[in-house]
Amino acid sequence: MTPPLEGITVLDLTHVLAGPFASMTMADLGAHVIKVERPGTGDDTRSFPPFKDGESAYFAAINHGKQSIALDLKADGDRAIFDRLLERADVVLENYRPGTMEKLGYGWEDLHERHPHLIYGAVSGFGHSGPEALKPAYDMVVQARGGVMSITGEAGRDPVRVGASIGDIVAGMYLVQGVMGALMVRGQTGKGQKVDVAMLDSQLAILEHAIAITTTTGTSPGPTGARHPSITPFETFHAADGLFVIAAGNDALFAKLCDVLGLPLANDPRFATNPARCENARTLKRLIEAITLDKPKAHWIEKLESVGVPTGPIQNVSEALQDRQILARNMVVDVLGEDGQPKYVAAGNPIKMSGLDDPKTRRPAPLLDGDRATILKWLDAPAGDTPSAKKNKT
Amino acid sequence: MTPPLEGITVLDLTHVLAGPFASMTMADLGAHVIKVERPGTGDDTRSFPPFKDGESAYFAAINHGKQSIALDLKADGDRAIFDRLLERADVVLENYRPGTMEKLGYGWEDLHERHPHLIYGAVSGFGHSGPEALKPAYDMVVQARGGVMSITGEAGRDPVRVGASIGDIVAGMYLVQGVMGALMVRGQTGKGQKVDVAMLDSQLAILEHAIAITTTTGTSPGPTGARHPSITPFETFHAADGLFVIAAGNDALFAKLCDVLGLPLANDPRFATNPARCENARTLKRLIEAITLDKPKAHWIEKLESVGVPTGPIQNVSEALQDRQILARNMVVDVLGEDGQPKYVAAGNPIKMSGLDDPKTRRPAPLLDGDRATILKWLDAPAGDTPSAKKNKT
Known part of the structure; x- marks a missing residue:
């Protein structure tokens, strides 16, 4: 069988974690992901520790298998390239503050008119509607504001952050679901749609029992240390x-x-x-x-x-990475360096499908602008010769 | 536009949280979800506090809008009903321990032979492969074993559980992605496939920076209280x-x-x-x-x-539920009681799509076996008259 997203080209303008985590899943499901980065510095996470040979292991673990092109979306030459990329894309992802894409002339309305089949996936701190849509956010802001921190930690002590960045990750996962849903609808209608996921919304979406407790008893649950509040023992x-x-x-x-x-x-x-x-x-x-x-x-x-x-x-993380069941499930994979040898370690793909390969390695994460020549060549080739040849499959 | 999963019928044999959370998302995306429950007690969460009029608010918040039929899959009469349901279903979901469905004669191999178009989505503690596949798990077991607890809490103190049940929820979200991917592939091939998601795998999948730190420095990160370990401030x-x-x-x-x-x-x-x-x-x-x-x-x-x-x-959960941005995004919805009046509160759908309605209420959660008559009548009706009429749309 073919991977679910084979033939789907994703133009990924996102950076840091929520969006790149989403496009990583899409790549694992077979999509062709082109990372469009800011010239000069690129994705902020390229400067996040820890480093190996001067490169961020964190960036590598989230961006393996993607291509990179650096484009200044305010410069005419680069805009022309981006316009050509849009013609070949199925999905565009962005995590700017609402309004930024509009100022660049690449807002949803404009893009939908020019490329009716294109799916527009946005992930932002607070979403594209509501009185605080324009405020910036990072993971911890939404963990705190969305209520998850208030139920995590020990009773009577300061709230703690969830060690994994679930403010970003859960939003990225909902973005994947929305984009896949939009691809399914496009298969019927030929029309793309906008998917608008907010990190704050996504935190509320995972509160489950805490909402039931709060609205039934009138009292917000506090942190319960290592104990589930509704199940004992x-x-x-x-x-x-x-x-x-x-x-x-x-x-x-x-x-x-x-x-x-x-x-x-x-x-x-x-x-x-x-x-x-x-x-x-x-x-x-x-x-x-x-x-x-x-x-x-x-x-x-x-x-x-x-x-x-x-x-x-x-288990600590080192123990988890050596856990025999986790290893048997191919959940620890090697990310290759430019020389084709294992260089970094990343989490594997947890979506095990009978018709989807589950490789033990991942292609390298891209150097900033490292695929510019390849991408430009791809744009010049006839569509039939390219990864997006099957773009209309769904 | 039509909802992404309109016309898709999901036979949901799952209970507690991971599976029901997944089928809740599918219902929000338009699927027809039939909850197949154990006669007598039904889903365990029907007995989880807090209660309202003797019914679990927790159950209601996760199972709204689904139908319920109680079937004893070891009894001939009920098996005959289940067989007829399988003929009309697009997706079957289960979260038993591996092997349970096989013993009942409803394992993936059997079902795939009898119903080649059927998609089989399994979510389990440790997955359907590997040396520990048969062990049981709940949320906290995988939060602990998968490493997330080791990075959550205060340095020098006992690890704490993430207050939201991310051991279940993240796995349920990956199940949704896998099932949607399988539906997309079925649209091309006509064939269903098996999706096998493990809660433990899913915890590893969200560790991101912690894996980079551990494998680059050789040292597992510990909990850092309320601080991100790789970004400052x-x-x-x-x-x-x-x-x-x-x-x-x-x-x-x-x-x-x-x-x-x-x-x-x-x-x-x-x-x-x-x-x-x-x-x-x-x-x-x-x-x-x-x-x-x-x-x-x-x-x-x-x-x-x-x-x-x-x-x-x-913010605590009560404050989050009154947050003006969260309310503006329709992230707090009413679950109706049997009388059609708002009774419980649940999180809204965080996947905002330009072509998907975002209603302010949800239909009631089902009584145990409460839709038996409706479902039997639906089975007798010609397929064209039913919610699954468009089952081959994807």
């Missing part, structure tokens, strides 16, 4: 040699947990149902830890796994 | 009345920040570049707070916004 517990996780999400699993621990609590009215366990969570934690403190983590993880209770270690 | 700062966020992600923004604070640091070699600022982050934080402590949060947020430096408050 679902948290970290101390073993003899440190913390591990038990997540017994229903009554049957709780009964199995009680069996393993030798605790006669499954029919105790304080703990017989999940609502009761939530009410008595602090007591239950102490009853469980009075047992688990006696033996090391590995003992309890093995015992609990053998009866099917979800459990596991807390 | 990008963290919370104390004002006179509490914490707020400043995220100055590049040199130009840092220069503007220095102007607002009256700090002559933009050309100071300790702070002139992002790598230098990262090395001297602790000093920089103190220099900034020596100024920001003098005035309240609102003062600094207004000053910084006026020059375009990303900044903002840390």
Whole structure:
């Protein structure tokens, strides 16, 4: 089978993380991604540590397999190139502040009129509508304003940031969904549409139980440390040699947990149902830890796994990258350097499809403007000879 | 325009969060979602607090607009109904442990042979391959094992869980991308494929900078409280009345920040570049707070916004739900009760598309088996009269 986005050409004007993360997924799904960068400095993340041979490992891990051309969209010559790229593109992605593309003459309305089939994907801090559309944002601004920080951390202490940049990443993932949806509609109608994803909206979209709690009880939940607020037991517990996780999400699993621990609590009215366990969570934690403190983590993880209770270690990133299951799933891939040898490490593609190859390496991340000649040559070639030959496939 | 997934019928055997979150997005994009539940108890989340009139607000917020039929897939009569549903379905979703569907006779191989056009989307803790495929997992197990918890929290303290269930949600989002990709390919080939998403894989997929740091420096990053590990300044700062966020992600923004604070640091070699600022982050934080402590949060947020430096408050969930920008973006919607009146509150659809309606309400979440009669009647009706009439559109 062909990859889902084979033949789709993406003109990617985005930088930093939300947009580049989206176009990375599109590349993994088969799209031809052309990164259009600012001359001189390019994507800000080219200067983000850590570095290897003077190049950002962070940039490489997100931008592998893309091409790069540096264009000054205010200069006539470069605009002419960009105009020709637009003629060949299926999707244009941008993450400027609303209005920036309009000032350049490349806003959605203009582009839609000139290229009716083109799909326009925008990801911005606050979206393209509403009273604060024009404000700038980065990941942490939306993690803070969108409520996620208020439920992350320890009770009674300052809120903490989610260590992964979910303010960007979740928005980038919604952008992928929207663009794929627009491609599906285009397959029927021939017409492109605009997809407008806001990082702040995307944070609200993942709050789930916190919204239910707030709107039902009238009280915003606070941070609960390592504990789920609506499921018990679902948290970290101390073993003899440190913390591990038990997540017994229903009554049957709780009964199995009680069996393993030798605790006669499954029919105790304080703990017989999940609502009761939530009410008595602090007591239950102490009853469980009075047992688990006696033996090391590995003992309890093995015992609990053998009866099917979800459990596991807390791994640091190095341990996760060596986890046998993660490696067996090809979730750690090598990004090649310009010499074709493995140079950087990146996360693999988590979308495993029976009809999609799952390669163990990724092509290099581009040098700034490194594909200019190739791209110009591609623009001169007849469409039939190019990666965008199948542009009308969907 | 038509919604991207209009005419697509999804048989959703998933429960708890990862799968139901995915099918919620599919419903928002126009799919007809039939939730196939276990007779008697149904989806576990029907018993998750908080409750309203005895019903779970959490369940309602994730399952609005879906239909429900309770089927015992080990009983002949119910299997016959399920077989008929499969004939009309485009997508089947399941989040059992690998092998469960095979034991029921509904594994991917069987279904693909009988219904070649059917797309099979599986989301599981550890995926359908690898040595630990059969282990059970919940959100927190993969947050812990996948490395995200190790970079979330305060340095020197126990790791904390991300308050939003990103172990489930990110996997559900990848499932949506995979299923949409499979629908696009089916539009070309007529053949369905299997999509196999693991929650653990999905956690690794969002680590980005942490992987770059670990593999480049040889050291796993630890939690950094409220600070980004690779960008400075990008963290919370104390004002006179509490914490707020400043995220100055590049040199130009840092220069503007220095102007607002009256700090002559933009050309100071300790702070002139992002790598230098990262090395001297602790000093920089103190220099900034020596100024920001003098005035309240609102003062600094207004000053910084006026020059375009990303900044903002840390809001709790109640404040986020009343945020004027979030409300203007229709990100807080009412879920109707059976009487057609607003009953629960849910997050809106963050995928804003120029060709997709963005309604302010959602249809009720289903009662367990509440749509059995409707669904049976639908099965008896000719395909042309039904929501799946356009099933071959893609």
